[in-house]
Amino acid sequence: MARVPKRRRLIRIYDDDDLQSASEAAHEGNKPGEASLAVPDTEQAPDLPANIEEVDEDDFSNFPSDTLAAVLLLRAQFPSGWSRDVPPLVLRSQIYSIVKDRTVVDRQLDELRLQNKLRMFKLLTLQDVYAYLPIEDYQALISRLEHVQKEKGTVDIVLAVFQWYMQRVLPQCTGIDISHEDLMWHLSRDDRGNESHERVTEAHVSLLLHVGLLTRHSVPGRFLFALPNAGPVVKGIIAGRKELLGMLTRRRHPEMFVKELEKKKLHSSPLGMRWHVRDLLGSGTLLQTQTTVGPLLRVVKKP
Numbered sequence: 001m002a003r004v005p006k007r008r009r010l011i012r013i014y015d016d017d018d019l020q021s022a023s024e025a026a027h028e029g030n031k032p033g034e035a036s037l038a039v040p041d042t043e044q045a046p047d048l049p050a051n052i053e054e055v056d057e058d059d060f061s062n063f064p065s066d067t068l069a070a071v072l073l074l075r076a077q078f079p080s081g082w083s084r085d086v087p088p089l090v091l092r093s094q095i096y097s098i099v100k101d102r103t104v105v106d107r108q109l110d111e112l113r114l115q116n117k118l119r120m121f122k123l124l125t126l127q128d129v130y131a132y133l134p135i136e137d138y139q140a141l142i143s144r145l146e147h148v149q150k151e152k153g154t155v156d157i158v159l160a161v162f163q164w165y166m167q168r169v170l171p172q173c174t175g176i177d178i179s180h181e182d183l184m185w186h187l188s189r190d191d192r193g194n195e196s197h198e199r200v201t202e203a204h205v206s207l208l209l210h211v212g213l214l215t216r217h218s219v220p221g222r223f224l225f226a227l228p229n230a231g232p233v234v235k236g237i238i239a240g241r242k243e244l245l246g247m248l249t250r251r252r253h254p255e256m257f258v259k260e261l262e263k264k265k266l267h268s269s270p271l272g273m274r275w276h277v278r279d280l281l282g283s284g285t286l287l288q289t290q291t292t293v294g295p296l297l298r299v300v301k302k303p
Contacts (some may be wrong), residue, residue: 007230036138067108070098071118071132079272085229087141089131091119091237092226121227122176124215125236128178135238139166145228147210154207161187161204165213177217177224180205224255235270240269242274245285248299257291 071090078088092109099105112118119138123129146162169178169186178186188200208214212228243266248254267271277297280286282286287300 004182030259059186065108065112067095068101068107068112068117069114070095073098074278075137077274079270079275081270082232083229085141085144086232087133087137087227087230089133089227089230089233091279091282092130092132093280094278096282097278098282116171116174119225120174120176120231122224123230123237124224125234126237129237132228135170138170138227141228142166142213145213149211156205158203160198161200161207164198165199165208166205167191168206173225174228180221180223180256182286183214183223225263227270236269236271237276237279240266241280241285243268244273244276244280245299248286248297253298255296257293258288258295258297261297275300 021241030135050268073090074090074094079088083103092105095105095109096102102171109120116135118132119135121131121133123131140163142165146159149162152158163297168189168191169183172181183205184200187204188196188198189195204297205214207218209223212226213225214223214278216222248256261273261277266271269276277286281288281297285299287298289296289298
């Protein structure tokens with residue numbers, strides 16, 4: 001007897017155009033030799049789609065995983081207007097707002113991280129907030145940093161650390177942090193793990209710290225892998241959360257219909273209403289319920 005595939009239930013908080021964008025992004029991301037993932041036009045998508053419904057696993061059958069499809073969707077819809085040096089961060093909470101089964105999300109995120117397809121970062125100024133970035137995006141960001149440093153006159157022997165970092169450290173060290181000892185060891189090894197002829201010095205480590213690829217850990221002797229130029233996004237997350245929640249909590253009942261919320265604009269954050277709603281839905285700060293007149297968002301806890 002043929003096995004009937006298990007149908008997992010996902011939450012749809014986007015429309016058919018969004019689903020198509022995710023499909024295109026997923027297929028582009030699987031093309032060999034591509035330096036980065038294609039970004040579909042995000043201006044056509046509404047700020048906060050209202051057709052919220054449950055969909056089946058079959059809708060995501062062409063994607064490597066539900067979680068990766070959600071990451072590519074969120075990455076493709078990252079608000080435009082930023083410098084290309086600002087990474088299109090995807091928060092774990094946002095993924096939770098799309099894929100209903102959090103156990104599946106956590107497992108698949110861990111698999112993608114271990115495979116070095118996604119890089120995971122701890123956002124230091126936000127408690128328990130983790131961001132993800134496709135490895136292609138991170139590598140493209142590193143290459144731009146290398147180019148900038150070359151134009152500034154950094155000598156080639158020190159510039160080499162960027163390539164060592166991408167080729168020797170990232171594939172082997174997929175966690176959020178690394179010890180100073182392990183960093184030096186990986187930087188000084190070739191692809192086969194043998195000691196290379198290049199001499200690794202503290203000048204190489206200092207450059208990685210200077211450009212923001214590493215930041216010092218609260219634990220002495222350790223570094224956190226970091227995202228250069230992520231500061232504006234983090235600032236936007238904090239400000240946007242505060243403004244959106246204030247908008248709701250000032251009401252007699254801390255709730256608002258999605259259609260009504262769609263018409264409002266955030267003044268403190270360029271990330272957009274939908275971006276923040278997905279964050280707060282996935283974190284459990286907002287609860288979404290269906291009513292006879294449309295979906296309703298309600299504040300259920302403080303972030």
